[in-house]
Amino acid sequence: MVEKAFVVRSAMGLHARPAGRLASIAGRFESEISLGRGEEWVSGSSVLSILCLAATQGTVLSVRAVGPDAEQAVMEIGTLIEMPDDV
Numbered sequence: 001m002v003e004k005a006f007v008v009r010s011a012m013g014l015h016a017r018p019a020g021r022l023a024s025i026a027g028r029f030e031s032e033i034s035l036g037r038g039e040e041w042v043s044g045s046s047v048l049s050i051l052c053l054a055a056t057q058g059t060v061l062s063v064r065a066v067g068p069d070a071e072q073a074v075m076e077i078g079t080l081i082e083m084p085d086d087v
Helices: 016-027 047-052 070-081
Strands: 002-007 032-037 040-043 060-066
Touching (some): 002 070, 016 047, 032 070, 040 047, 060 070
Antiparallel strands (some): 002 060, 032 060
8 A cells, every 4th residue: 555645736726627637547557546635535536526525725635545556656646636737
């Protein structure tokens, strides 16, 4: 298991478009990926679940992955979370 915290940098937060990209990235990995905010954890492959975290700019999200490619999964998803703007 690999887990790391990241800060949402985008002024618009983690809205539908980046949540969709995040879920798409999560689906490419063999590892099971979860995102957490405080005590709430959701599936990294579910756009609606990610949106339910209501991650605005400055929110700290933890990314947890369990599986053979966990480290790479956490880093790629963390990079998306910490993008300052929608690119």
